[in-house]
Amino acid sequence: MTSVNIGILAHVDAGKTSLTERLLHTAGVIDRIGSVDRGDTQTDSHELERRRGITIRSAVVSFTVGEVKVNLIDTPGHPDFIAEVERALGVLDGVVLVVSAVEGVQAQTRLLMRTLARLRMPVLVFVNKIDRRGARESELLAEIRAELTPATVLMSRVTGLGTPLARASARQLAQQDFAGELAELLGDHDDAFLARYLGEGPEPTAADYEDALARCVRAGEVHPVFFGSALAGTGVAELADAIARLLPQCSGSGDGALRGTVFKIERGWAGERTAYVRLHSGTLAARADVAFHRPERQGAVTGLTGRCTAVEVFERGAALVERTAVAGDIAKLRGLKGIRIGDRIGDRPGEGAGPGGPQLFAPPTLETVIRPTRPGDAPQLYEALQQLADQDPLIDVRVDRTQAEPRVSVSLYGEVQKEVIKATLAEEHQLDVVFEDTRIICVERPIGIGAAVEEIGSQSRTLFWATVGLRVEPGEPGSGTVFRRAVEPGSLPAAFHKGIEEAVRATLQQGLHGWEVLDVMVTLTRTGFASPISTAGDFRRLTPLVLMNALRQAGTQVLEPVNGFELEVPAEHVSTVLLTLAECGATVATTVLRGGSYLVEGHLPARTAREFEQQLPGLSAGEGVLLTRFHGFTPVVGAVPTRQRTDSNPLDRKEYLLRTFGRL
Incomplete structure (x- = not known):
């Protein structure tokens, strides 16, 4: 049996969890549909989720459509839990993006779609709540094409829109308007199909249309749009069929080396860790010895091993069965002590270990x-x-x-x-x-070049049997920390080189003002040791003193985070809101009238974003909707914020030595 791993993403309250319940019911997995309001859904199993009525942690359920097993990951919709969405995206084959037929395209929806487009992730769009008063069809489809993606094809028609009798029915190729619309869209992305459609070869059959649509969807080039209602169930069967037909599938074979990605960790009643893993290739059985690798900060990788005591695979809803996991499965692993989110099972990252790479969404700024x-x-x-x-x-x-x-x-x-x-x-x-x-989290960047060295035989003789010289200079934007060696590799034992580099990366977590130092290039310029007296510990302890001396010479600039914002506000309140934005230091880029509301976009300092968010309900009669996202950093104007140090303070030599040798 083949399998496909999908996620359901949406702005909060668009109906993700309700759609999950309906898909499980349509597939015959559950007899009764749970309710978010009642707190009895399959995926919101945490008591806090049930009480608040929102998804906080990703949850996995499974169902079958024909001969295809679907593993579904329900993700949070609230922006405060965007990290959960990011972890899920790394293990998915495709996504169902839910849009409310009443509220339409919202700020979080736009952010999600931009990220999915960047990943070229296959996306099916499901317009939910067609049975709600105020639901829209043609106007909303135009909105989706204008604000999410123009490469859409409407897969269903709605009758009784905005009433309890609303129904969605699939469009058929026998309908000339649908065939022409689909052919035109597919022709923009599939030259072979276009040639046949224009008469160069046999006329395309229904199967050809289907195959071309699946190819374009799987390539992230075309996005089918389905209308329906998760609560009423209409349109959901057609969506489930499309998930099985159009999204990329995994064969389920056990061929190839073991590769997997850990995307979620749970704690058991005794404190033991359970890892959720998506297998990309190979097989994994209970009582097997497993190698796993951890991508660390700034590109380093740590290799670990452990014994997997139990392997469980999702079958029919949230139920688990103990069996060997194969490629495409979502499995729960027990017994791997110390395993963490982001760890890669099997091959080292960079050796085909599956999805990963750069962070998709911004890190926390508070x-x-x-x-x-x-x-x-x-x-x-x-x-x-x-x-x-x-x-x-x-x-x-x-x-x-x-x-x-x-x-x-x-x-x-x-x-x-x-x-x-x-x-x-x-x-x-x-x-x-x-x-x-x-408070906001700032960063530091070097603004000049600095160098420092300490040698055996000088003032460090009786303290550290090590010679270390370092040069610090600005790096390329976005480069993080780059560590280079301008000394012969054989000038030191490998353990000493490793000790210096690890100490450099750890020390730069707190710069001259206490903030993490980014976009910095550190070059090892001088080394020396005294055999057999010197140890790696001498180099680890001396390096922070040398590095901070060099950084002090270079100087650093403190930068604060800036958020991009999207704001929807009723037209009658836009003047007041724009004035307040200006008072909060915002820069407005665009102001577009859409219906009875304005869509305002621009940039806002993170330090004032919370203040503005708290004022917004009063400024907009409770109707303003704000979404902020990390945009970048900008130099702090005025007093430079500092952060209290949590290390041994290598900026103060006396304090550092006293703490290092346990005298303070």
């Missing part, structure tokens, strides 16, 4: 300090946050142990995510916590 209300709960809080970081590594738990009472901070996308973390800590770990004020 951070906050979390304190337990009971001081004695600090160790339990740190452990609980580490478990949450297993599920979402981007929260980036940081601990400042230089204070009498350690301070724990996390990175965030927004206030809803903060509320979810607080509720999760209370319900799952019995921890009551308070958050300090949220």
Whole structure:
């Protein structure tokens, strides 16, 4: 049996989870359709999800359409949980993008479609809620073509639009208008089909139309649009059939080397980790020894091994069966200690280990300090946050142990995510916590060139048996940290070279002002050691002092994050909103009238985005809709923000040495 892995994506409240329920019901997996309002859906299994009525964590269910097994990943729609969407995209064969027939194309929908187009991901569009008052068809189709993609073909017609009797029926090739419309679109992307359609060879048959459409969809060039209602069930069978016919499939064979991607981690009742893995090739059985590799920051890769004690594969809804997993399966693995989201099973990344690559969405731009209300709960809080970081590594738990009472901070996308973390800590770990004020996360970039060296035999003689020289200079935008060697590879043992590079990358997590240093080139210019006295530890401990001396000479500039924003606001309130945007430091790029509302786009400093978002309901009579996304960094104007250091402070030689040798 072949298989296809799909995701359902949408703006919040467009009906993703309801569509998942209806697909399972249509496939005969469930007898009763769950409700988000009742909290009894298959995919929102977490108590917090049921209570809030939103999807927070990705969930997997499975069903069969004909001879094709469909693994479906339901993803969050709220922007605060966009990281969950990104992790899912790395393991999907195709996507169903849900659009509400009433609200239409919304800000989050546009962001998702732009990302999918960048990936050339096969996309089927499902217009939901055709039975709701205010539902639109031809106007909405024009909106989809204008704001999402022009390469669309309408696959269904609607009768009774906007009423409880609304029905969607599939368009047929026997209908001349549909055949002509489809042929014109396919001809734009498939030269062979176009030639036959124009009379160069046999006239295309219905099967030829079908094959050409499938090729174009799988290449991410054409996007079929289906209308329907998840609650009423109309149009869903046609969508399910299209998922099986048009999206790329995996043969399900066990051929090839083992390759897979970990996209989700859960904790069991005893704290053990369970990994969700999409297999790209090979097979994986219980009690097998497994190699897995972890892409680290700035391109490094860590190799690990473990024994998989159990392998379970999704079958019929959320049910699991114990069997050997094959290519195309979504499997739950137990027993691999220390495994994390993003790890690659089998071959090393870069050797065909499946999807991955650069981050698709922006990292969090906010951070906050979390304190337990009971001081004695600090160790339990740190452990609980580490478990949450297993599920979402981007929260980036940081601990400042230089204070009498350690301070724990996390990175965030927004206030809803903060509320979810607080509720999760209370319900799952019995921890009551308070958050300090949220602040933006800045970065530093070098602005000049600096160099420093410390040698054996000088002031470091009795402290570190190592010679290290480093040069720091600005790197290419977006390059992160580039480490180079201007010394002979054999001038040091390999372990010493490795110790220097690892210390460089770790030290640059906190620059002159405490922020991570990006787009920097570090060159190793001088080395020396005393055999057999020198150790790798000497190089690891000396490198931060040398590096920060060089960075101090180069100087750094602090940059703050800037968000791109899309704002929908009623026409009668646009003047007031634009004035407030200007007061918040925004730059407006476009203002377009669409119906009775304006679509405003531009850029807004992240530090004022929350302030504007809080004012927006009052400015727009509660009808304004704002979506922000990370756009880039811009130099800070005015007072330079600093971040409290959490390391041994290599900027202060005396303090660093005292901390390094345990005297402070």
